[in-house]
Amino acid sequence: MSSVEQWVDGVAQTTRPDRIAWCDGSDAEYERLVGEMLESGTLIQLNQQAYPGCYLHRSNPTDVARTEHLTFICSEREEDAGPTNNWMSPSEARERVWPLFNGAMRGRTMYVVPYIMGPVDSPYSKVGVEVTDSPYVVANMRIMTRMGQPAMERLNGNEEWVPGIHSVGDLSPDRRFILHFPADRTIWSVGSGYGGNALLGKKCFALRIASVMGRDSAWMAEHMLILELRAPDSDPIYVAGAFPSACGKTNLAMLRSPFEADGWTVRTIGEDICWLNVGPDGRLWAINPESGYFGVAPGTNFQTNPNAMATVRANTIFTNVAMTDDRRVWWEGIDGPVPERLTDWQGNPWTPQAGAPAAHPNSRFTAPAAQNPVLSSHWEDAEGVPISAILFGGRRATTVPLVFESLGWEHGVYVGATMGSETTAAATGAVGVLRHDPMAMLPFCGYNMADYWGHWLEMGQRASHPPKIFQVNWFRRDEHGKFVWPGFGENMRVLRWIYERVTGRGTSAARETPVGLVPDGADIGADELELPADRVRALLEVDRDAWEPEVEDHAAFLAQFGEQLPAELREQHRALSTRLGLTASLVK
Numbered sequence: 001m002s003s004v005e006q007w008v009d010g011v012a013q014t015t016r017p018d019r020i021a022w023c024d025g026s027d028a029e030y031e032r033l034v035g036e037m038l039e040s041g042t043l044i045q046l047n048q049q050a051y052p053g054c055y056l057h058r059s060n061p062t063d064v065a066r067t068e069h070l071t072f073i074c075s076e077r078e079e080d081a082g083p084t085n086n087w088m089s090p091s092e093a094r095e096r097v098w099p100l101f102n103g104a105m106r107g108r109t110m111y112v113v114p115y116i117m118g119p120v121d122s123p124y125s126k127v128g129v130e131v132t133d134s135p136y137v138v139a140n141m142r143i144m145t146r147m148g149q150p151a152m153e154r155l156n157g158n159e160e161w162v163p164g165i166h167s168v169g170d171l172s173p174d175r176r177f178i179l180h181f182p183a184d185r186t187i188w189s190v191g192s193g194y195g196g197n198a199l200l201g202k203k204c205f206a207l208r209i210a211s212v213m214g215r216d217s218a219w220m221a222e223h224m225l226i227l228e229l230r231a232p233d234s235d236p237i238y239v240a241g242a243f244p245s246a247c248g249k250t251n252l253a254m255l256r257s258p259f260e261a262d263g264w265t266v267r268t269i270g271e272d273i274c275w276l277n278v279g280p281d282g283r284l285w286a287i288n289p290e291s292g293y294f295g296v297a298p299g300t301n302f303q304t305n306p307n308a309m310a311t312v313r314a315n316t317i318f319t320n321v322a323m324t325d326d327r328r329v330w331w332e333g334i335d336g337p338v339p340e341r342l343t344d345w346q347g348n349p350w351t352p353q354a355g356a357p358a359a360h361p362n363s364r365f366t367a368p369a370a371q372n373p374v375l376s377s378h379w380e381d382a383e384g385v386p387i388s389a390i391l392f393g394g395r396r397a398t399t400v401p402l403v404f405e406s407l408g409w410e411h412g413v414y415v416g417a418t419m420g421s422e423t424t425a426a427a428t429g430a431v432g433v434l435r436h437d438p439m440a441m442l443p444f445c446g447y448n449m450a451d452y453w454g455h456w457l458e459m460g461q462r463a464s465h466p467p468k469i470f471q472v473n474w475f476r477r478d479e480h481g482k483f484v485w486p487g488f489g490e491n492m493r494v495l496r497w498i499y500e501r502v503t504g505r506g507t508s509a510a511r512e513t514p515v516g517l518v519p520d521g522a523d524i525g526a527d528e529l530e531l532p533a534d535r536v537r538a539l540l541e542v543d544r545d546a547w548e549p550e551v552e553d554h555a556a557f558l559a560q561f562g563e564q565l566p567a568e569l570r571e572q573h574r575a576l577s578t579r580l581g582l583t584a585s586l587v588k
């Protein structure tokens, strides 16, 4: 028996499924699964003329987003999980959580899902095996990963693999746990069928477990989009960008450029996760471990993201969106007038007077990357693509300018480590609350965040040509609460400035400020966009009065890491305070 077969046998002895189905990832298997889900009501057929191969899934109403408070790192020592993770000891996990798998799959089929994260032939790709009692999870994994036969082939070659056990259990939030065992690279998830909790290849493996693997083997697993930025008459550059969930990674990665006629365009490599390795040339090379997009539906339309609208017209699974009478999908912010009648995300009749959204704010589409009309021809290159710039971006109504360039790798790591963002519907809990979200990895780092920053600093040493690091903020608001920057396609103006900073081509200038290098209004098209002077100022100013409490807040956040905080970050805090004319408050 192979090691996978042995493990599957062992899991089945606990979970007691009626049947075990090994998934090969074929079309026939997918069609069979979909047929069964249509029969059981797990999927609803959408209008097949308008949306061929598309289905709607309505989840349990208590299971609609990642549940960060039920997500744990199960290292032997609490300090290895660090102050920003929930921690559970492996022995407590065995006592408290393992019993929830006891007989959990009785009356159900246990699907065995072998999958590859990364291009099939890439040396940087990794293999996982998820067992699950959810056919919806299998169908989503088939879109999001290279599932089935190609993964089996790599497993037969005796490759290391990451085991993940998933059961929807009874879907009760009281018996829901998402556990990660960094030492044995194992995942247990019970009680949820929701994306990030249940598609174990995604956040659980490709970020939490992979971040630990990367620490141990000198690579990085990051919550980043990857885009190809094409300029007129020259080679493209590649940009990676870390933004928290539901802050526009998918929109930026698929951006429709207003300067397409001039040769400025964006092509997508990835829109959520990025694995970075140091190449022989000393640059960081990126692969996208995923093969599909699990994107936020609300707000997506032909203005904000025409390429996403084209991507989801076929072979897409929609989760918790609303449906029109003629079985088309609908969500808040989609094009056209609001229909008089809809069926809402819970299957109830809805009218515009309902007083609640028709689609859940975290409703999603799962669509194959191959359907993206602006997919880069390099998206599956085995060695990845070389990254020239890294963006850190959050949702910040105040303080943080539209864009600034950091003063070097160490300062860039500090910028990432201290970034904050307002919370979104991608996780359960209050929305719009400002929190620290270092490198957009707060919910996804599999070990102590201070050690993770140490790893970033070390990777900057290993790479002789590391990318330049920028911070961006599309979400600045005026005194009436309105966004100051138009965003979406117009973000191309910021990318153009970044391109010129990275390549040294073009005429863009950079103004030195205490926090970093900032463009002029002209460089971001203030005139063409007819932005009044006070708005340009609001976008590009560095206001010392606003930065003083900000830097105080950095200190309070960093202080919780104590001795483990890398000295370089202490030094960066001191230097920033000095540049702002403040006294550093992060002592020692």
Ligand code: SAT
Pocket: 065, 066, 194, 195, 196, 197, 202, 203, 244, 245, 246, 294, 426, 427
């Ligand atoms: O639900 S997922 O975790 O897959 C998406 C997200 O929140 O980033």
Ligand code: MN
Pocket: 223, 244, 245, 246, 272
């Ligand atoms: Mn994400």
